[in-house]
Amino acid sequence: xxxxxxxxxxxxxxxxxxxxxxxxxxxxxxxxxxxxxxxxxxxxxxxxxxxxxxxxxxxxxxxxxxxxxxxxxxxxxxxxxxxxxxxxxxxxxxxxxxxxxxxxxxxxxxxxxxxxxxxxxxxxxxxxxxxxxxxxxxxxxxxxxxxxxxxxxxxxxxxxxxxxxxxxxxxxxxxxxxxxxxxxxxxxxxxxxxxxxxxxxxxxxxxxxxxxxxxxxxxxxxxxxxxxxxxxxxxxxxxxxxxxxxxxxxxxxxxxxxxxxxxxxxxxxxxxxxxxxxxxxxxx
Numbered sequence: 001x002x003x004x005x006x007x008x009x010x011x012x013x014x015x016x017x018x019x020x021x022x023x024x025x026x027x028x029x030x031x032x033x034x035x036x037x038x039x040x041x042x043x044x045x046x047x048x049x050x051x052x053x054x055x056x057x058x059x060x061x062x063x064x065x066x067x068x069x070x071x072x073x074x075x076x077x078x079x080x081x082x083x084x085x086x087x088x089x090x091x092x093x094x095x096x097x098x099x100x101x102x103x104x105x106x107x108x109x110x111x112x113x114x115x116x117x118x119x120x121x122x123x124x125x126x127x128x129x130x131x132x133x134x135x136x137x138x139x140x141x142x143x144x145x146x147x148x149x150x151x152x153x154x155x156x157x158x159x160x161x162x163x164x165x166x167x168x169x170x171x172x173x174x175x176x177x178x179x180x181x182x183x184x185x186x187x188x189x190x191x192x193x194x195x196x197x198x199x200x201x202x203x204x205x206x207x208x209x210x211x212x213x214x215x216x217x218x219x220x221x222x223x224x225x226x227x228x229x230x231x232x233x234x235x236x237x238x239x240x241x242x243x244x245x246x247x248x249x250x251x252x253x254x255x256x257x258x259x260x261x262x263x264x265x266x267x268x269x270x271x272x273x274x275x276x277x278x279x280x281x282x283x284x
Contacts, residue, residue, distance in 0.1 A: 001025050001026075001027055001045075001063050001064045001065055001066075002019060002024050002025065002026055002027070002064065002065070002066045002067070002068070002179050002180075003026075003027045003029060003047075003060055003061060003064040003066070003067040003068070003093075004016055004019070004026065004027070004028050004029060004067070004068045005029045005049075005060070005067065005068060005069050005070060005071070005084060006029070006030075006068075006069075006070040006071065006072075007028035007029055007030050007039060007044070008028075008030050008032070008035045008039070009070060009072075010138055010140050010168045011070055011099060011135075011138075011168050011171045011172050011175070012028075012068070012070060012172075013172075014168060014169045014172035014173075015068060015172035015175055015176055016028055016039070016042065016044065017042075017172075018172055018173055018176040019176050019179065019180070020042060020043055020044070022176065022180055024179070024180060025045075026043075026044045026045065027044065027045040027046070027047060027060065027064060028044040028045070028046050028047075029046075029047050029048075029049050029060045030046070030048060030049075031048065031049065031050050031051070032048075033048050036048060047059050047060040051071060051076070051079075051080030051081075051083055051084065052076075052079075052080070052083065054083065054086075054087065057083055057084055057086075057087035058087050058090065058091065060084075060087070061084070061087045061088045061090075061091035061093055062091050063091070064088075064091065064093050065093065065094050065095070066093065066094060066095040066096070066097070066179050067084070067088055067093055067095075067096050067097070068096075068097045068099070068175055068179060069081060069084050069085075069096055069097070069098050069099065070098075070099035073112075073233070073237050073240075073241070074234065074237060075234050075236055075237060077115070077119075078115055078118055078119055081098070081119045081122070082119070082122055085119075085122055085123060085126050085128070088126075088128060089126050089127065089128060093128060094128070094129055095128065095129035095130065095131070095179070095185060096123060096128050096129070096130050096131075097130075097131045097132075097133060097175050097178045097179055097184075098119065098120065098123055098130060098131070098132050098133070099133050099134075099135070099171070099175070100116035100117075100119065100120055100132055100133070100134050101113065101116045101134055101135065101136075102134045102135060102136045102190050102191070102192070102253075102257075103134070103190075103252075104116035104117045104120060104132070104134055105117050105120075106121065109247075110240070110243050110244050110247065111239075111240040111243055111244075112240050112241075112243075112244050115240070116134075120132055129185040129186075130185065130186065131175075131178040131184045131185060131186070131187050131188075131189065132187075132188045132189065133171055133174055133175055133178070133189050133191055134188060134189060134190045134191060135166050135168075135171045135190075135191040135192070136163060136164055136165065136166050136191065136192045136193075136253060137159075137163050137165050137166070137253070138165070138166060138167070138168045138171075139165045139166065139167045139168070139193070139269075139271055139274045140167070140168045140274075142155075142165075142202070142274075142275075143278065143281055146278075146281040146282055146284070147284075149206060149210075149214055149282050150281070150282055150283055150284035151284070153212060153213050153214050153215060154214070154215055154216075154217050155199065155202055155203045155206060155214055155215070155216050155217070156217050156218075156219040157198075157199025157202070157216050157217065157218050157219055158219040158221075158223075158224035158242075158245055159199065159245050159248040159249075159253070160199070160218060160245070160248055160249045161198065161247075161248030161249035161250065161251060161253065161254070162196035162197060162198050162201075162248070162251065162253065162254040163196060163197060163248055163253040163254065164192035164193050164194075164195065164196040164197075164253065164254055164255060164256050164257075165192075165193050165197060165271055166191050166192050166193045166268065167193065167268070167269035167274055169269065170191065170193075170260045170264075170268050170269055171191050173260070173264055174189055174191060174259060174260060174263050174264065177263050177264060178263075184263075189257075189259045189263065190257040190259055191257060191259050191260065192255065192256055192257045192259075192268070193256075193268050193269065193270065193271060194256065194267055194268045194270060195256070195270070195271065196253075196254035196255075196256065197271055198216075199216040199218070200216045202216065202271070203215055203216035205271060205272050205275055206275060206282060208272075209272065209275040209276050209279055209282075210275075210279055210282050210283050211283075212283065214282075221242045221245070221246065224241075224242055224245065225238045225239060225241075225242045228241060228242075
């Protein structure tokens, strides 16, 4: 049995599909009761669980050999993950695949890297087998701007430097491999796409794939933070997001990892292909 937390999220949803395609016995965990029926229809066992509910987390982990753990970006995410790790250990789970972030390490310079590192160290100390998947920015995040891209022909760039965007489906595929095949325990997998793109590069690809003119407009740190807060992100988390973005102009998010090819034996998905697949969202 494999338990997938965040089973309807950006990485969890494709992971569920990939694991089912592999024939895995799967338990999907969601905090939203309205999302249970579609998961059951796919053939999943389901558990509705809040990360702060020990009894529900115990039920989610009971009988599972392996788990995939990811949480939303939130001030409580370290506590939430600690709760799951405790439940997993008590249930006799053997292996946890933990989604954190690229560069997460004890000596990380940015807040998110430090937060994620705390959880990684907690997993190591737990005695559970582990694999860490550390992605950079998701290509799917671009869909948040689908409206302004389609209506105004504008891509707002809050990064200001090259980023090796990764397709969330590649994260899911690597996680699925780590959950179903031997040889991945104790591994840290940095995950990026095959190329680093600037905001101007993104606008160019959007223009070429949609057949419409899309321009790149820089977004200040202040405006970026305000937009995230307006979208109900906690102020401290929004500040950490802005801090992470601030390292892009220095080239720190431009590095290319070969993990997808190394683990899966195929190239990582390209940004251009992602845009082409989602063209309808960008032209509306």
